[in-house]
Amino acid sequence: MKECSKALVLLNMGGARNKNELEMFLTNMFNDKNILTIKSDFFRSLIAKFIVKSRKDSAWKNYEAIGGRSPINPLTEKLLSKLNDELTDTCVVQVMRYTPPFAQEAIKELEKKKVKEVILFPMYPQYSTTTTKSSVEDFLFFAKRKFHIKVIEPFYKNRVFNEAIIDTIKNSVEKHEEYNLIFSAHGLPQKIVDSGDPYEKQINEHVEILSALLEEENIHFKSISLAYQSKVGPLKWLEPALDEELKKFRDQKVLIYPIAFLIDNSETDFELSIEYNEEAKKIGIEEYKVCKCLNDGENFIKAIKDIINVV
Structure with a gap:
């Protein structure tokens, strides 16, 4: 890591590099109080163990x-x-x-470099307690006031960022008018x-x-709509769930843009590109394509440079 007094920290959920890390991912996720909103740590831990045991083998097949x-690691x-x-005066690190x-x-490394100022960049364009809040709270807990910290607010309205998305969508297909564009967002339980x-x-605003x-x-x-996956x-x-939304487009072409993700991961490469592709074939969709994330x-x-300069 280069010498610097300022750091940009990219916060994301992470992804497994092997089967052991997949079990770690699932265990940590379902022990997160922002994911399983159960007040008792003990009961949350019990439920987490049950979920991990029941899901890890099928998840590994995916x-x-x-x-x-997961592609999230090499891409990040x-x-x-x-x-x-690009940012010659700033150390850029990731925290999963x-x-x-x-x-x-990451905090130990930043301390060694005598970093004083930290910009936290949640890699989630829209705010959710299950993503942004969880990641930011985690970093702040371990940082314990060691740095002057600024947190980037949800940036889904940023013009440069949205122009990057439009460029990706535009270049994904040639005859746009032949395709139904579906913005697919990771779903959440309605109670959250x-x-x-x-x-x-x-x-919705995005x-x-x-x-x-x-x-x-x-x-x-041909049309633009929103659906939720996962x-x-x-x-x-x-709602609407993506599998239900796809049923509207039998014998038509569909282009999916993963609106809640910035970096490709198992949910874009497996769930969207393989699992829902198989569903699209069953429905009789003529052509099914998924845009890559901004990566x-x-x-x-x-866009990142523009967003952090607004801080």
């Missing part, structure tokens, strides 16, 4: 389908390398919530939203902003 590891490393080259590198490790989580509201930008650029899709368990989740693209790097 990982095997994409090469046995590439992004870090480029940002460290459920798999290494954890906050404790009902308790005051602003995620759904911000997702879809409106991107739809207006597409109109500005004279890019016209529902698990018996609870009511945000380490130059437009995303420009």
